[in-house]
Amino acid sequence: MQHAGQEILIKDAIVFLFAAGLVIPALRYCRIPSVLGFILAGIALGPIGLGSLTHQWPFLSYLTMSDPAAAAPFAELGVLFLLFLLGLELSFKKLWEMRRLVFGAGGLQASISAVLIGIVAYMIGLTAPAAALIGLALALSSTAIVMQLLIDDHRATSPAGRTGLSVLLFQDILVAPILILAGFLSRDATPALSGAILQAAFNGFAALVAILFIGHFLLRPLFRLAATTGGRDFMIATTLLTVVGAAVITASAGLSLALGAFLAGLMLGETEFKHQTEVDLEPFKSLLLGLFFMTVGMGLDLPTMFKYWPIVILGLILLLVIKLAVAIIACRIFTGKMSTALEAAFLLAPAGEFAFVVLAAGSEGGVVTPKEAALITAIAGLSMMITPLMSKIGQILAKRFDVEGEESAEGINNYSDLEGHVIIAGFGRVGQTVARILEAEQTSFVALESRPKRVNIMRKEGWRVYLGDAARKEILEKAGIQGAAMAVLTLDDAGSVEAIVRTMRTIRPQMPIIVRANDAIHARELYAAGADFVVPETIEAGLQMASRTLQEFGYDSETSRGIIAHERDREYKLATQDAKANSS
Known part of the structure; x- marks a missing residue:
């Protein structure tokens, strides 16, 4: 059995490398963004694509990924590296300067979007707990997809990029409270909500203090030791330990893995090892993040999309309209510029990968039915798939607003x-x-x-x-x-x-x-x-x-x-x- 498992893992790795080395460059040549390319490759090479035909044509099993679940941990590493590298580009000073956007625009966008989506879900017949959970799940956006698009387009440090990152950071902070609420709404939940929230707040605070302590007192000496005694190999190992270790600390406290990786990058960005770390991690980040996007494609429920396509399309339109309107208003209030608000809002309107986690937890706890979870997951997945298109539309509209009418006499x-x-x-x-x-x-x-x-x-x-x-x-x-x-x-x-x-x-x-x-x-x-x-x-x-x-x-x-x-x-x-x- 172990030998068979190893064969499957090696075969899946070859399929992924085939996609990353041949399929994605071909799609890029056709002007398809790499994010969308990996998602499409995941659909085609996953169990819902060619994998569904292996019973009729067994040879197709050599062209598909047999065990997508085995790739999930490696895919998660890609997201961690992405957030870590984003943290390297910032500093505590810059983050403090962004606090108004993080808690202002982020809080307004997440809260109002969740309320409006929840009301729509309740009006179409879902129970109040299910509507609340679905509203919270769909109010969040995809940090991995949005930030990768911004980096590919060299917009991560632009006004729209900083605005989008600020809102996404606030959404990451919401991960723990939403998961606690999902457990409380479950039929089997026994602990009091107030006690669970207080416990989560204490655990989260303790985790943040631990990361800041390690970063301030131990990080620089640790990297100096690795650079002095081991060279580049030990530097890479120390970097991986820093990223994964910080992510594990925040995850153990009920916060998101991505938040820990971001904080680790923020601290290492204050040291002299920043640029070497960026160069060392970039190949890992690109490949593993591509694997993450492929797992998103493999997780899309195409049969449900096709079977209930009118409901899925209508749900997608409602989701985009609600989140677009709310994000435009929130970003416009806290940035003061319509072009920036438009560009950021079109990036934030689609749902994120966290919707899958929340809906899975809600389904296991009986808060949402399997059919409801499948439909909402299909809507969320389809919205993530069109994020690159939404990004392009946002850029075009932002440029129309960013013309002479908004500029001073000197341009x-x-x-x-x-x-x-x-x-x-x-x-x-x-x-x-x-x-x-x-x-x-x-x-x-x-x-x-x-x-x-x-x-x-x-x-x-x-x-x-x-x-x-x-x-x-x-x-x-x-x-x-x-x-x-x-x-x-x-x-x-x-x-x-x-x-x-x-x-x-x-x-x-x-x-x-x-x-x-x-x-x-x-x-x-x-x-x-x-x-x-x-x-x-x-x-x-x-x-x-x-x-x-x-x-x-x-x-x-x-x-x-x-x-x-x-x-x-x-x-x-x-x-x-x-x-x-x-x-x-």
């Missing part, structure tokens, strides 16, 4: 409340290079460009670039200079750059300012104006030419890079000392 939206972003002044070839790297690292930025034609071209390509003179104080304030992490000036107009540096320095005396200079003389002027770091083009041109010369002489690329890196450090040190000496 820039009001980003005065934005925190931790980078202001890029000048969006030519150099500015675009900086923006691409920041976007790849999921760092938010606001770009300013004084040429209207270039602004139009860049905005059509999807860049967040606005028409505005960065030397004007009011433009910089709208770009969020008070909360900006730094400024990067890439213009080649010497006079304009110097004026921008002086204006920025008067507003933010301590903000780092990185500037592009034409030559050494220009660099001295910029240091005198208040720039922190100046990149003279003549130095970089000389270094690139020297690098190519060494390679033509037969130096290998590694040796050439080392020589050039040493020379670059020397040149910049001399240039900085000379510029500052002449400017003082």
Whole structure:
């Protein structure tokens, strides 16, 4: 039996790798998002797809996953890695700044959605306990699908991305209370609800304190030990221990696994091991998250969908309409911008994977009948399947609202409340290079460009670039200079750059300012104006030419890079000392 089980596990692993290595790239070539691609692959290669035909054609068993339940633990790891990496991108300071969105928009969206969905369920004939449980189950959204879509589209740090993440964080906090309520509504439930809630609150608080204690006092020494004695292999093992360990602590207290992983990432993001951890986990996260989406597809009850398709479609429409309306209102109130509210609401409108857990608990406890659970699960699964489409619709509608009517006379939206972003002044070839790297690292930025034609071209390509003179104080304030992490000036107009540096320095005396200079003389002027770091083009041109010369002489690329890196450090040190000496 053990040997047969191993054969099934190996065969299922091969089927998954076949889907991830061949099917998904083919679907991506057809412009189908990877999230939807994995869900479709799960439907096709699962027991409700080709697996249902194995009795007639046994050879199809080699092309299907025989035991989807065995893949569930590995799929859950993908969700944990996703939340862990999201935590790495944030900080406790940023999270505290998001508290208004988390508890304001999140609380309003979840509570009103649950009430309205529950009322509709009660009006169509369900019992009050069943309607309440269904309302709570469908009010939540899919953290895994939404955040993966935002990361794929490089929108995780955008206003809509932060708004969506805030609402999803509040929904994760609701996991424990909803499961407690599901147990209380069960026919076999005996403990008092108030006592269960107090016990859960105490357990949750104790778990959070334990994670924060470990993160503050033990995490950095533990990673330093792994990096010093074991290198990358031990680092990966320590990272996995951190993610899974934090998730187990929160799960044992009745909170969600994802919340523990998120907190672990939040703490590790404050250390010097952040970037190495991101690189090490990315391949694991992508593959295991793909497995998670395949299990979602395999869990869809297609026979029920087809048998009761009018009810399923009507239920889907009602679900989307209710959650869309509530999310738009909630996000609009707490963000103040319709385009952001629309983009976030279309991401949050579909149901999430947690609906399956709640409905399973309700069905086991007799709160909902098996038929009711099957229908609601079908509606939830279908809504999750169309999340990528909803995301695209939200983006299109948001862009229609994010036009000249919402912008100031200078063409820039009001980003005065934005925190931790980078202001890029000048969006030519150099500015675009900086923006691409920041976007790849999921760092938010606001770009300013004084040429209207270039602004139009860049905005059509999807860049967040606005028409505005960065030397004007009011433009910089709208770009969020008070909360900006730094400024990067890439213009080649010497006079304009110097004026921008002086204006920025008067507003933010301590903000780092990185500037592009034409030559050494220009660099001295910029240091005198208040720039922190100046990149003279003549130095970089000389270094690139020297690098190519060494390679033509037969130096290998590694040796050439080392020589050039040493020379670059020397040149910049001399240039900085000379510029500052002449400017003082």
